[in-house]
Structures are given as C-alpha cells and as structure tokens.
Amino acid sequence: MTTTAPPRAVEDDEAAVRVGPVSVPRAYRFELVKQFSQWRIRLLVLACWIAPALFVAAVSQQSTLPTDTLFGRWMHATGWAGPLVVLGFSGTWALPLLTSVVAGDVFASEDRLGTWRHLLVAVRSPRRIFAAKALASLTVILLMLVGLAASGSVGGLLAVGNRSLVGLDGHLLSPSHAAGEVFLAWACVIAPTLALAGIGLIGSVALGRSPMGLLLPAVAALVMQLAQMLPLPVAVRMALPGYAFIAWNGLFTAPGQTKPLLIGIVISLLWAVLATLIAYLLFLRRDFTNLTHDNSGRRAVITGFVPLVALAAATVAAIGLATPSTGSGIDRPKVEASLSTVFGHLYRMQTAELNRPAVTEAQLRVSAACDKGGDRTDDEGAGNDWRCVVTWHLPGVQVAGTAVYQLDITSDGRYVADGDGPKEVNGYFQVRTAHGDAPNPLWQFDGNVELLHTSSKGQG
Structure with a gap:
C-alpha cells in the first residue's frame, strides 16, 4: 500500500527549497538590533552624546585650563576650542577603545554565545553575514564619533559662545571659519578610525572568544602612539594610520598644512580596505564546526598581519621617495x-x-x-x-x-x-x-x- 504526501506538505517543501539567502539590508537591520540590545553599547552611545558637553562646559568654567592639551589654553576665549580638546583626547584614547568594544566584538560575541549554527541557518550566506556585521559595527562607531563631535561643540558654544579661534600660527579664525575647520578636523579622523575598525574585525574573526581579539585595536593604537613619540624618520611615522589622528593640526594654520593630513588619510583608508579584506577572507575560510579554534586563530592573525606589514613598508618607501622625509623634519x-x-x-x-x-x-x-x-x-x-x-x-x-x-x-x-x-x-x-x-x-x-x-x- 502506498501513501502520498498531502498537497500542502509538498508545496511547503518546494517553497523551502526555493528560499534563498537573506538580503544584506535585512541582515544589516537584524545586526543593528543585536548591537543596540547590548547594554554596554547603549551606555557608550549615550555617553558619547552627553559626556563631552558636560566636560567642556565644566572645564570652561574653571580657572585652571588644560594648557598642555592642544587648544586647551583657549577654552575661556571661544566655544570652538572645546571640541578640539575632545578631539585630541578621542584620537588618543576614546576612539581606539570604542572601536575595540564594537568592531572587536561583533564576531566574537557569536562565539561566546554559541549561535553561529543558528545564524548560518537563518541567513544561509557567510558573505552576507560578514557584510551585515561589518556595516552594523561601522554604523555604531560612526554614531559614537558624531556624538563626540556634536556634544563637544554644543557644550563649548553654550558655555563660552560662538567666538573667534586663535590658530596654531597665531592668526585669528572667524567664528564661521573656525566652525568649518573644527567639523573638517573631526571628519578627517574617520579614516584612521576605519583602519582600527578593520584591525578589530581581524581580531574578532580570527581569535573568537579570546579577549585579545577585543583588545587588538586598542593595542594597535597604543603601538602607533608610541611610534609617534619616538625619534623616527617622518616617513615611518606618516606610514602608520595613527598619524591621521594628529595631522588635523595643520588645518589651523594659514596657509593650511594639508599635505601630511592628506597622506595620513590615504594611508588610513588603504589600511582600512586591506584589513577588512583580510578579515573577510579569514571569515570565509573559518571552520564553524570547530568550537576550539583559538590556536588556528592566532596563526590566522599572524598570517593576516603580514600584508599590513608589507603595506607599511611600501608606504614608507613611497613617502621617502616622494617627499623630503628622511629625517625628523624639524630643523x-x-x-x-x-x-x-x-x-x-x-x-x-x-x-x-x-x-x-x-x-x-x-x-x-x-x-x-x-x-x-x-x-x-x-x-x-x-x-x-x-x-x-x-x-x-x-x-x-x-x-x-x-x-x-x-x-x-x-x-x-x-x-x-x-x-x-x-x-x-x-x-x-x-x-x-x-x-x-x-x-x-x-x-x-x-x-x-x-x-x-x-x-x-x-x-x-
């Protein structure tokens, strides 16, 4: 005796076969929801939009100013000095740490929770999973960066006022000119932030549950800061993406010293593209059935950073040949x-x-x-x-x-x-x-x- 499946069951099976991978926009929205469902992300975003304004307003009312910080001595004179002080602190500490928390954990969180199998079954495309996660982490990082810039500016303007700013060569910038340069300076640090985010993606993909994946962008930023303090040739320091975090100083001179800034932005974007590509290839080659992949992950990090080292060497040679940068640059x-x-x-x-x-x-x-x-x-x-x-x-x-x-x-x-x-x-x-x-x-x-x-x- 033979049995036949009900017509409805056959139609459901055929529909299941026809279902393709989830689209990137839909997966992106899902990843954004997952990001903002974490209490630490919500807390950090809120802090980025509130803390700089409170800090700038409080310091601007003090008798003692942070004169050891660039533009700190002018916080009593104009509201546009406050966001530049916040920018100097953010490039050194805040943005590397924020990038670590977001990009360095976007893939590792699935390892800790053991949800890779469910995600792969739901989306059915590792490529789209990577794209959605990378875009979601980038969105959160940019939201934090915009919050830092907007909050610092609002706090300074409310506490001090929209007044002229003294540039690094002593010339006076009108309030409108100062506003444009401040926002341009904040826009310029997007490129090195993307470079650190790419490094964070490498650590998050390759190291998984290991805490080193979370710390990788912060460690890389610290190494770059130490390199900027050493008496290295200008070509070596400019070949690192961290140089763009300080090269915005040249915007506040007349004429502007934009050549080092443009070099820093281009190199940072090259690092961002290459690091993201490395993370993408590592993700596609990863064995999701192996729950203990830490050793292979460490080897993948080492292998993945070889192209970045080669890129640094190539940019050092290119800058050395194209510019007079063999010495310190200071005479x-x-x-x-x-x-x-x-x-x-x-x-x-x-x-x-x-x-x-x-x-x-x-x-x-x-x-x-x-x-x-x-x-x-x-x-x-x-x-x-x-x-x-x-x-x-x-x-x-x-x-x-x-x-x-x-x-x-x-x-x-x-x-x-x-x-x-x-x-x-x-x-x-x-x-x-x-x-x-x-x-x-x-x-x-x-x-x-x-x-x-x-x-x-x-x-x-």
Whole structure:
C-alpha cells in the first residue's frame, strides 16, 4: 500500500527549497538590533552624546585650563576650542577603545554565545553575514564619533559662545571659519578610525572568544602612539594610520598644512580596505564546526598581519621617495620661520588688547634666532631644549624689541613656546588693559612646524 504526501506538505517543501539567502539590508537591520540590545553599547552611545558637553562646559568654567592639551589654553576665549580638546583626547584614547568594544566584538560575541549554527541557518550566506556585521559595527562607531563631535561643540558654544579661534600660527579664525575647520578636523579622523575598525574585525574573526581579539585595536593604537613619540624618520611615522589622528593640526594654520593630513588619510583608508579584506577572507575560510579554534586563530592573525606589514613598508618607501622625509623634519630654519609667524600675529593681538596703535606684520619685520642644546648638539629634532630670541621693529622706533622663548617641540612638529622675558612683553600671564587684567597672548602659545616643508640649512 502506498501513501502520498498531502498537497500542502509538498508545496511547503518546494517553497523551502526555493528560499534563498537573506538580503544584506535585512541582515544589516537584524545586526543593528543585536548591537543596540547590548547594554554596554547603549551606555557608550549615550555617553558619547552627553559626556563631552558636560566636560567642556565644566572645564570652561574653571580657572585652571588644560594648557598642555592642544587648544586647551583657549577654552575661556571661544566655544570652538572645546571640541578640539575632545578631539585630541578621542584620537588618543576614546576612539581606539570604542572601536575595540564594537568592531572587536561583533564576531566574537557569536562565539561566546554559541549561535553561529543558528545564524548560518537563518541567513544561509557567510558573505552576507560578514557584510551585515561589518556595516552594523561601522554604523555604531560612526554614531559614537558624531556624538563626540556634536556634544563637544554644543557644550563649548553654550558655555563660552560662538567666538573667534586663535590658530596654531597665531592668526585669528572667524567664528564661521573656525566652525568649518573644527567639523573638517573631526571628519578627517574617520579614516584612521576605519583602519582600527578593520584591525578589530581581524581580531574578532580570527581569535573568537579570546579577549585579545577585543583588545587588538586598542593595542594597535597604543603601538602607533608610541611610534609617534619616538625619534623616527617622518616617513615611518606618516606610514602608520595613527598619524591621521594628529595631522588635523595643520588645518589651523594659514596657509593650511594639508599635505601630511592628506597622506595620513590615504594611508588610513588603504589600511582600512586591506584589513577588512583580510578579515573577510579569514571569515570565509573559518571552520564553524570547530568550537576550539583559538590556536588556528592566532596563526590566522599572524598570517593576516603580514600584508599590513608589507603595506607599511611600501608606504614608507613611497613617502621617502616622494617627499623630503628622511629625517625628523624639524630643523632650525623651520622653527625660526614658524615662531616668527606666530609671534607676529599674537603681537598684533596684544597690541589691540593694550589699545596701542595698530601695526602690520610687514612693519614688525619679526625674526627669530634659535638654538637647540647649545653648541654640543645639532639644531634639529624634537626636544625641550630649544631657546629662541625673537626680534621685531616698531614704526618710528630705532631700537628693536627682543623677547626670549623656551620651546618644547614634540616629534610631530607641535611646540609650546614659554615666554622668558621681558616681563612687559611675555614674562607674565596677564597684561593690564583699560578694562582690567586680560590673558597675555605672548606669554605661552602653541605652534606647529610643517614636517614636509623644505628649508635651507643655511638660513637664520
């Protein structure tokens, strides 16, 4: 006796056979829901949208400012200094850690929960699973980054106001110009953040439940920061994606020092594409039936980072051949030219504060004579032993004015000039004006040396 299946059951079986993989948009929405269902993700997103505003508003009302941070000394003067202080902290600590929590855990969470079998059965396409997870993690990271930028800006504007910002060469940026440069600086750090996210995807795919997969982007960022502090050639430091986290400084000079920034962005995007491609290939080759794949995962990480090392070597060679970047990029003529420019701009600002007759940079004819460490060392490279004497001229005055500065220059070209007299020019942190005491712009100020700019060694 034979039996026949009911027509309805046959139709269901045929429909099951015809069902294809879930589309990427649908899988992406599902991954977004999974991301925001985690309490730590919701808490971090909320913190990114609230904490910077509270921090900037609180610091802007304090009498002591973070003068060791770039633009920190101007937080009382303009609301646009606050988001730049937040940007400096985010590039060093916040963004690497946030990237680790999101991209470094997007695949590893499935290993901890043991849900790979269910996900593969539901989506039926490893390629679409990877695309959905990568896009979801990228969305969360960008949402956090936008929150940091928007929150810091709103906090600064509400606490201080929409006022002009002093650039790194001493020139004054109008409020609208400052706003554009601040948002452009935040946009520029998207590229190195994507590079760290790609590294996080590699660790999350290859190392699975191991905590090292979660820490990989933070560790990579820390190594890059240490490399930026070492006296390495400019080509080596620019070949690392972490350089783009600090290269936005050049946007706040006139003319802008955009060449190092563009190099940093391009290299960061190359790292992001290559790291994501490596993570994708590792994911497609992974054996999901083996629940203990940690050893093979470690080998995969080592193998996966070989192309990144090769990319770094190739970019070092390309930058070295295309630019004058074999040394530190910091020498006496560059320091003297930068210091003269900043002093000339800030002297005019002090002149306006004291209600003196206005002068121009051409009339001042500012020059500087700098020396590093005395006669025993060459006048080049980073260090806190730079000593400079600035000279300027006033119309109708026969005797030239002079002022002494001690400079602390870091390897990325940023320096802090500390006035060392005379007192009425730069020896005290305040100047007496007709409306009371005001901050002295010539007492301490920040500057920036363009590392890729060529200079004549015989100048000075």
